[in-house]
Amino acid sequence: MADAKADIGVIGMGTMGANLALNIAEKGFKVAVQNRTAEKAFAVKDDNPELADNIFPAESLEDFVKSLKTPRVAIFMVPAGKPVDDEMEKIRPLLEEGDVMVDAGNADFNDTVRRSQAVEGTGLKFIGMGVSGGELGARHGPSIMVGGAKDSYPLIEPVLTKIAAKYKDEPCVAWLGPDGAGHFVKTIHNGIEYADMQMIAEIYGIMRDGLKLEPSKMAEIFRDWNTRELASYLIEITAVNLDEIDPKTDKPMVEVIVDEAGQKGTGRWAVIEAEKLGVGATTLEAAVAARGLSSRRAERADAAKLYDKVEAGQPQFFADEPGLSELESALVTAKIIAYAQGYAAMAAASDENSWNLPLGTIAEIWRAGCIIRSHFLDDIAKAYDKGHTVVNILQSPDFVGRVAKGQSALRRVVAKASLAGIPVPALSAALAYFDDYRRERGTANLIQAQRDLFGAHTFHRFDTDGAVHHKWPAV
Ligand SMILES: NC(=O)C1=CN([C@@H]2O[C@H](COP(=O)(O)OP(=O)(O)OC[C@H]3O[C@@H](n4cnc5c(N)ncnc54)[C@H](OP(=O)(O)O)[C@@H]3O)[C@@H](O)[C@H]2O)C=CC1
Numbered sequence: 001m002a003d004a005k006a007d008i009g010v011i012g013m014g015t016m017g018a019n020l021a022l023n024i025a026e027k028g029f030k031v032a033v034q035n036r037t038a039e040k041a042f043a044v045k046d047d048n049p050e051l052a053d054n055i056f057p058a059e060s061l062e063d064f065v066k067s068l069k070t071p072r073v074a075i076f077m078v079p080a081g082k083p084v085d086d087e088m089e090k091i092r093p094l095l096e097e098g099d100v101m102v103d104a105g106n107a108d109f110n111d112t113v114r115r116s117q118a119v120e121g122t123g124l125k126f127i128g129m130g131v132s133g134g135e136l137g138a139r140h141g142p143s144i145m146v147g148g149a150k151d152s153y154p155l156i157e158p159v160l161t162k163i164a165a166k167y168k169d170e171p172c173v174a175w176l177g178p179d180g181a182g183h184f185v186k187t188i189h190n191g192i193e194y195a196d197m198q199m200i201a202e203i204y205g206i207m208r209d210g211l212k213l214e215p216s217k218m219a220e221i222f223r224d225w226n227t228r229e230l231a232s233y234l235i236e237i238t239a240v241n242l243d244e245i246d247p248k249t250d251k252p253m254v255e256v257i258v259d260e261a262g263q264k265g266t267g268r269w270a271v272i273e274a275e276k277l278g279v280g281a282t283t284l285e286a287a288v289a290a291r292g293l294s295s296r297r298a299e300r301a302d303a304a305k306l307y308d309k310v311e312a313g314q315p316q317f318f319a320d321e322p323g324l325s326e327l328e329s330a331l332v333t334a335k336i337i338a339y340a341q342g343y344a345a346m347a348a349a350s351d352e353n354s355w356n357l358p359l360g361t362i363a364e365i366w367r368a369g370c371i372i373r374s375h376f377l378d379d380i381a382k383a384y385d386k387g388h389t390v391v392n393i394l395q396s397p398d399f400v401g402r403v404a405k406g407q408s409a410l411r412r413v414v415a416k417a418s419l420a421g422i423p424v425p426a427l428s429a430a431l432a433y434f435d436d437y438r439r440e441r442g443t444a445n446l447i448q449a450q451r452d453l454f455g456a457h458t459f460h461r462f463d464t465d466g467a468v469h470h471k472w473p474a475v
């Protein structure tokens, strides 16, 4: 059918774009595909003959636009930043009133706000949409967080509903708010993903350096944990990672992998935005910082030599007790605290930007498809579903009991790891946040006194209204 038109188009045939296009084609939609290196677009069709009738590769952007039904929907799946601006710039003159540009890559939500504003009044529409689930998610069902032009959402909703992951038949996709709302939520998703991964890595560190367990034994433990409260994709893949044997050396794969974590920016964006909003997402921050420090491997090796005589305590501290259920309980508790921080950042951003983010719906669409998918997210969804305002997950009746019960395990694990010199930055950040959050009388009174002494910044008294300045002794 030479003159059939595509229902939707995808630009960028990398890992995510190609798989998203195949997912769309498989669900019965006709999809136009285009790529900077044009052969890749044609390869997507050639390599998937069973879906070839639904895939329309284009040599150029002009051909791509011509092959789309009107109003046209063009999805960008290219790296964040300049590539998105460049692609938008190139396609804009080819589009007409009512056509929609969709950035489905990861994006700094400030860029998404700017791009939304740039199309205002032009007749074109812009949607910023976070897609999570990696390669397999894109191919078989991702979680999709949509933001931007609400009036254009109905144009893509039928496709998104079909291609999204399903949680008990419910599609994991929703329009979450205007302009940058979708990309902000995806950014916080990734920040939580960083914290989740860091905490799992810290528990792995305790198992490896404290309990001296073999990776295959650790895999067994993670598989067991995956049957209870911690059941999640990240715990599941951790067991797979730990069980894998390197064909070249016959050693466990994790032992031949260099201990330097990569990062593409989304975790850092989450932390920056949380700080801007005055919401300390300390577990996310610890995770980003730990990735940064991991990449300074030579410097760490030098420091290890400098401090090799330092008494770090007794690693066997862990060895004389199984402690596994304590580790499990500590991880569950820290995880709840990390999610509470991510949710607090979303709540603050929602107020700040008047987005009215549906926090319960966000938990619902994270239950399947995305990297942080877990049963636990269903608990969060239920906490929001009860109609009452959730000030903070740590104050939700559904979680208070769990945190109160698990905090002593977290406390003991952090204390033991610290005494043994095993770093647990995210777990200890979770514990410190919890202790600070639940303390009625804090210590900021002293900070206020210091600020007033050196800068006449004023402070509030319990017994007087309004800000006052005290005449401190001269120092
Ligand atoms: N990989 C993942 O697990 C996930 C990635 N994402 C996000 O999806 C987006 C795409 O990621 P991914 O598919 O992994 O990336 P890839 O590196 O696999 O693919 C990138 C694609 O973008 C194209 N591209 C790169 N630079 C430019 C440019 N300057 N102008 C036009 N096209 C360009 C490439 O074309 P060419 O073939 O010519 O090089 C390629 O098709 C990113 O925003 C990423 O953060 C989101 C969720 C998960």
Ligand SMILES: O=C(CO)[C@H](O)[C@H](O)COP(=O)(O)O
Residues within 6 Å of the ligand: 106, 132, 133, 134, 190, 193, 262, 263, 264, 265, 266, 267, 371
């Ligand atoms: O968005 C994702 C998952 O949700 C991508 O896989 C992203 O690349 C992960 O971040 P990083 O590369 O920084 O670990």
